[in-house]
Amino acid sequence: MAFDFDGIFTDAKVIIDQDGRESIICSRRDSLGTNQLKRIGIKLAVISMEPNPIVMKRCEKLKIECLVGNEKLPIFRNLIKREKLKASEAAFMGDDLNDLDCLEDAGLALTVADGAEQCKKIADYVTTKRGGDHAVREVCDVIMKTRGEDYENIYNKYEKK
Numbered sequence: 001m002a003f004d005f006d007g008i009f010t011d012a013k014v015i016i017d018q019d020g021r022e023s024i025i026c027s028r029r030d031s032l033g034t035n036q037l038k039r040i041g042i043k044l045a046v047i048s049m050e051p052n053p054i055v056m057k058r059c060e061k062l063k064i065e066c067l068v069g070n071e072k073l074p075i076f077r078n079l080i081k082r083e084k085l086k087a088s089e090a091a092f093m094g095d096d097l098n099d100l101d102c103l104e105d106a107g108l109a110l111t112v113a114d115g116a117e118q119c120k121k122i123a124d125y126v127t128t129k130r131g132g133d134h135a136v137r138e139v140c141d142v143i144m145k146t147r148g149e150d151y152e153n154i155y156n157k158y159e160k161k
Helices: 028-039 053-062 072-082 097-105 117-122 135-146 151-156
Strands: 045-048 065-068 091-093 108-111
Touching: 028 053, 028 135, 045 053, 045 072, 053 065, 065 072, 072 097, 091 097, 091 135, 097 108, 097 117, 108 117
Parallel strands: 045 065, 091 108
Antiparallel strands: none
């Protein structure tokens, strides 16, 4: 499964301070969801069009591969080939026009509630959440349930007794 980053893990906004340093806000709930997908053997990657130290740092923390290039589709196809998958077995989650090719190529196309209308039209699933507002977690939960994982018990261990 591959993700765009901006607009998926974030609300697509960036904070820039007076020195030009960028900051973003990400959902910690998303990271619990991605950890559960990795736990059941789903490989995860982020595909970004520009090298961004913030994105790379977040991916490093989440232990998700970060792939960078000018065009996302060749990167997505190479990832599918490397993992010995068919496109029909791969999922992509994107929110904007530069994600359309990957969404069209993926067997499972996912977008966020505030994604571009063109993405929503071709998506197999549109989250109820906006990008950066636990949308990744929503998708992870849906995948876990669809695969018949013991969803309730997975998260019960985190609840206080």
